[in-house]
Amino acid sequence: MSQVFGPWANTVAKLSIVLGVFFVAGSLALLDTVTRSSYVRYTGIARAQPIPFSHLHHANMGIDCRYCHTTVEEQAFANIPPTKVCMDCHSMVWSDSPMLAPVIESWETGEPIQWTRVHDMPDFVYFDHSAHVNKGIGCATCHGRVDQMPLVWKEQPLYMKWCLECHREPEQFIRPREEIFNMAYEMPENQLELGKQLVEEYDVKTHNHRLMDCWICHR
Amino acid sequence: MGKCTKKWPQWCIRMGVLSLVLSMTLLGSGCELRKKMYDQPRYKTYAQSDFFEDGASARPLVEGTVPRGFLREDGHFYRGMVEGNFATDFPDRVEITEELLWRGKERYDIFCSVCHDPAGYGNGMVVQRGFKAPESFHTERLRGMPDGYYYEVITSGYGMMAGYAAQIPPEDRWAIIAYVRALQLSQFATWDDVPEAVREDLEAGVL
Numbered sequence: 001m002s003q004v005f006g007p008w009a010n011t012v013a014k015l016s017i018v019l020g021v022f023f024v025a026g027s028l029a030l031l032d033t034v035t036r037s038s039y040v041r042y043t044g045i046a047r048a049q050p051i052p053f054s055h056l057h058h059a060n061m062g063i064d065c066r067y068c069h070t071t072v073e074e075q076a077f078a079n080i081p082p083t084k085v086c087m088d089c090h091s092m093v094w095s096d097s098p099m100l101a102p103v104i105e106s107w108e109t110g111e112p113i114q115w116t117r118v119h120d121m122p123d124f125v126y127f128d129h130s131a132h133v134n135k136g137i138g139c140a141t142c143h144g145r146v147d148q149m150p151l152v153w154k155e156q157p158l159y160m161k162w163c164l165e166c167h168r169e170p171e172q173f174i175r176p177r178e179e180i181f182n183m184a185y186e187m188p189e190n191q192l193e194l195g196k197q198l199v200e201e202y203d204v205k206t207h208n209h210r211l212m213d214c215w216i217c218h219r
Numbered sequence: 220m221g222k223c224t225k226k227w228p229q230w231c232i233r234m235g236v237l238s239l240v241l242s243m244t245l246l247g248s249g250c251e252l253r254k255k256m257y258d259q260p261r262y263k264t265y266a267q268s269d270f271f272e273d274g275a276s277a278r279p280l281v282e283g284t285v286p287r288g289f290l291r292e293d294g295h296f297y298r299g300m301v302e303g304n305f306a307t308d309f310p311d312r313v314e315i316t317e318e319l320l321w322r323g324k325e326r327y328d329i330f331c332s333v334c335h336d337p338a339g340y341g342n343g344m345v346v347q348r349g350f351k352a353p354e355s356f357h358t359e360r361l362r363g364m365p366d367g368y369y370y371e372v373i374t375s376g377y378g379m380m381a382g383y384a385a386q387i388p389p390e391d392r393w394a395i396i397a398y399v400r401a402l403q404l405s406q407f408a409t410w411d412d413v414p415e416a417v418r419e420d421l422e423a424g425v426l
Contacts, residue, residue: 017235024238061344064329070386077264088381089333093349112275123259 036157046151047116051102059147065139065181076128080115083107118152119143126219135202136174137166140183147183160217167211170204171195177202297389299370306367313393323398326391330383331399339402351379356399357406369396 038044059065066072068081083106094100106113121127133139139146144155156162166173174195179185188194199206210216262268268276280286291297296310309315328337336343339356346352354361373392376382387395404412413421 021235021238024242028238028242061333061348063333063344066329067333067386080265082385084381084385089345089348089350091381092351092379093345111273122257123261123263124256 036159041154041157042118043154043157046149046153047118049116049151050113052099052151054150055146055152056148056150059183065146072129073133074130076126076130078129083113118154119158121158125217127217133180134177135204136170136177136180136198138175138180138182138185140185141166141173141175145183163217164212167216168209170206170211171199174198174202174204295367296393299367299374301367304367305365305371307365309366309393309397313390313397315397319394319397320401322391323394323396323401326387327395327398330387331395334380338406339399353378353380356403362403366396366400369399 034040068085069078070081072078083103086103087107090100090103095104102113105111132142142156144153146152171192172195175185175187176194176198198204205211262276264277266276267274270276271278293310293312294300295306296312299306301307313319327335332343333345334343334350334353335341335356336346341353341355356362370392372380373387373395374382374384383392
């Protein structure tokens with residue numbers, strides 16, 4: 001009876017180990033790519049909503065972000081407006097449109113509209129809108145040009161790495177307070193210089209990289 | 220040294236073990252565990268609730284109750300009323316400063332200008348889109364109305380206009396009234412009202 005494994009088996013054994021390493025590394029790379037893909041993160045994907053509400057249209061009419069998102073300057077949570085705010089105008093404007101039917105229905109029944117959430121921070125992250133807005137971080141820095149989005153999508157992936165880019169060097173992204181709600185704001189050429197000045201002026205706590213402490217976001 | 224390490228150098232084994240451990244941790248934490256930490260069993264603002272019948276975790280105020288800190292006894296400041304009549308002046312705790320006027324302008328531009336337009340004539344963008352035009356702030360009737368009347372309209376609405384109590388806190392309502400008063404003044408200002416210091420700029424069209 002001849003040997004089951006001839007000398008070739010040595011080659012196969014070594015080869016399978018080498019290929020195994022590639023397989024593991026490849027799977028890891030694949031996993032990483034998938035979890036960071038827009039398919040999983042929903043970046044750049046316009047989300048369907050119960051009413052095709054267009055930020056593009058409403059912003060172009062000159063309505064300030066804060067007309068609807070009233071709490072953004074004072075509270076951690078930037079509120080989604082209640083149906084009442086829609087009805088401020090739509091009690092008369094376009095009130096017969098079939099697209100608005102869910103708003104009218106919500107207004108009549110008192111049943112809230114169930115919007116699809118676009119930006120959902122994990123529950124283990126503490127995020128405060130008012131802190132950012134009052135210290136010189138504009139809406140568009142994180143949310144992108146919402147004023148140009150017919151249906152809103154997520155512009156940034158919201159990785160921890162992405163948050164830290166700014167927490168490490170806020171001077172790269174900070175802007176004057178008067179420009180927070182200016183969606184078309186562009187950073188000046190001397191951004192670093194101006195940024196450092198604003199960080200100081202707004203008392204952004206960059207000393208000892210304090211914004212990089214774990215507890216700043218995980219409390 | 221064992222037999223294995225002779226044929227397979229130590230770094231090779233280390234790398235193998237490391238990648239195994241890494242992939243196990245990543246895959247293991249990838250699913251259920253991570254999900255539970257992302258969505259913890261507690262209510263965040265506006266979170267959905269299985270407990271309440273209407274599915275909302277944010278509860279409306281129980282009828283006939285006043286939350287702590289919302290007693291609002293100061294009728295002048297919180298309702299614009301003094302002894303049952305519209306207040307004819309600003310409450311004591313509102314000091315009219317330049318800062319207040321700028322605040323009023325900012326809030327007016329956010330909440331009021333959509334209909335009343337930036338100058339207060341009532342031809343804002345929403346009116347141009349079909350909303351009933353509000354009365355101009357510069358009519359004789361409105362110029363003669365007391366401050367408390369404006370407060371009441373901002374708070375509870377008037378005609379087709381909805382109340383803005385939920386969007387504009389009392390301090391800001393007074394700031395807006397101060398700014399509306401400034402707008403009313405501006406439309407009837409004469410050359411004599413212009414301070415000496417800015418006349419030159421005004422003539423040159425700088426302001």
